[in-house]
Amino acid sequence: MARRAPQVLAAIVLVALAAAGYASWRLWLKSDDLLRPVVVLRGADAAALVAPPLGARVAALLGRSRVPAAARPKLVALTFDDGPYPVTTPLLLQVLHDADVAATFFLIGRDAEQYPGLTRAIAQSGHEIADHTLTHPDLDRLPDAAVAGELRDGAVSLERIAPDSAERRLFRPPHGRYSLATIRVAQASGFDTILWSDDPGDWRAVPVTALRDHLLSRATAPEIVLLHSGRQATVAVLPEVIAAYRRAGFRFVTVGELLRRVPADQLNHPAKLPLAQGNLAGESR
Numbered sequence: 001m002a003r004r005a006p007q008v009l010a011a012i013v014l015v016a017l018a019a020a021g022y023a024s025w026r027l028w029l030k031s032d033d034l035l036r037p038v039v040v041l042r043g044a045d046a047a048a049l050v051a052p053p054l055g056a057r058v059a060a061l062l063g064r065s066r067v068p069a070a071a072r073p074k075l076v077a078l079t080f081d082d083g084p085y086p087v088t089t090p091l092l093l094q095v096l097h098d099a100d101v102a103a104t105f106f107l108i109g110r111d112a113e114q115y116p117g118l119t120r121a122i123a124q125s126g127h128e129i130a131d132h133t134l135t136h137p138d139l140d141r142l143p144d145a146a147v148a149g150e151l152r153d154g155a156v157s158l159e160r161i162a163p164d165s166a167e168r169r170l171f172r173p174p175h176g177r178y179s180l181a182t183i184r185v186a187q188a189s190g191f192d193t194i195l196w197s198d199d200p201g202d203w204r205a206v207p208v209t210a211l212r213d214h215l216l217s218r219a220t221a222p223e224i225v226l227l228h229s230g231r232q233a234t235v236a237v238l239p240e241v242i243a244a245y246r247r248a249g250f251r252f253v254t255v256g257e258l259l260r261r262v263p264a265d266q267l268n269h270p271a272k273l274p275l276a277q278g279n280l281a282g283e284s285r
Contacts, residue, residue, distance in 0.1 A: 038224055038267045039259070040193040046183040049268070072271040074250040076223040077258045078103040078238075079196065081132055081172060081203075083111055083229035084118035091235045093125050099242045104255040105229065106132035106172040106194075109157030116161045123162035128254040130170035131155045131191065140179040147185045166256050170194050176226075194255055196226035197270050202234045212237045216244055220270035222262050224255065244275050 037049040078096075080103060083089050096103055105122050107129055112119040123129055133139070134153040142150070151171055158167040171191035173182060178193070186193050200206070200214040211233050215225070227234050242252070258267070 036195070037193075038195050038197045038270070039264055040183050040187070040195075041259075041264050042187045042190060042192055044187075044264065046180060046187060050178075050180045050183055072221040072266060073262055074221045074248070074273075075253050075258055075262060076219075076221075076225065076245055076250045077253055077255045078225050078227060079106060079172070079194070079255060080104070080227050080229040080234075081106045081174075082108055082136070084115045084122060085111075085230045086115060086118065088230045088232060088235060089115075089118050090121070091232075092229055092238075093121060093127075095235055095238050096127070097125060099239060101242060101252045102126050102128070102254050103252075104128040104130055104166070104170070104194075106130050106170075107158060108132050108136045108174075109134035109154035110136075112161055113157055119158070119161045123164060128166050128170075128256055129158055129162055129164040130166045130172065130194070130255065131158065131168075132172055133174055136174040138175060138177045139173050139182045140177045144181060144185050147182055148189055151186060151189050151191060166254075170255055192259065194224065196224045197267070198223060199226040202231045203228050206233055208233045208236050212240060215241045216275040219245065219248070219250075219273045219275045221250070221273050222258060222267055222270055223250075224258065224267070248273065248275050 040046055040049050078101065080092065083105075084107065105127055107119060107122075109131075119129070131151060131154045133150040134157060135150065137146075137150060139147050139150065155167045158164070168190060169192060171186050172194050176195065176199075183193050197220045198215070198218050200211050200218075202211055206214075215237070245252070253261070
């Protein structure tokens with residue numbers, strides 16, 4: 001038995017090290033989630049936002065970045081990726097018109113070329129149009145020159161159909177896939193990278209009730225909501241969600257207006273306001 005003692009001790013040490021490693025990995029992922037950027041502006045330190053240093057991760061895990069909800073502006077930008085689409089986009093435009101809400105549409109250049117009338121209808125309805133690349137690839141898999149070409153050609157396609165200054169300034173990576181290199185190419189090309197503070201997952205087959213509950217329970221101030229133009233559930237849930245946000249004192253703006261009114265640091269660290277529970281005190285993210 002004495003001969004086995006070192007082996008048992010070694011096994012205990014290995015198990016302890018494995019447990020510590022797993023716990024550290026989970027904390028690292030948690031810090032990633034807490035510090036995931038909402039926007040990366042052209043002049044920002046992309047590395048600090050996309051790959052935060054250890055000190056920032058520890059501070060986030062300890063909750064040192066918390067800011068009272070009252071200190072955050074209640075502004076929300078609804079954003080719609082992809083398309084336009086011949087059925088759901090007109091329905092979406094009607095809902096937004098009825099609610100008197102201006103939104104930001106991140107359009108795919110090739111889809112805009114396929115449906116130029118719908119693209120112009122988005123602009124004529126008072127919405128902002130921004131760049132979602134030409135062909136909707138996974139940008140984190142492409143070399144820098146190809147990323148730059150997707151951004152440039154997407155903007156050119158949109159400009160030919162429905163010119164908007166945001167098409168050359170605001171960009172969202174398809175599928176939310178990006179790397180530090182992607183962001184730096186976007187910055188060098190003159191784009192602010194616009195991500196989101198809430199993704200309710202409407203790109204999946206999400207029931208209307210689940211979509212509504214998510215949006216109302218995870219609101220933040222300020223807010224950029226990721227939605228999609230081609231989803232019937234999104235069209236169905238919007239009137240109720242818009243009304244709930246307004247009852248809570250929110251005002252709807254485009255992404256461009258949000259960037260003009262709110263510092264990037266506040267966008268990247270919004271305050272939580274769970275509307276479904278009526279709790280407007282909240283905590284910061």
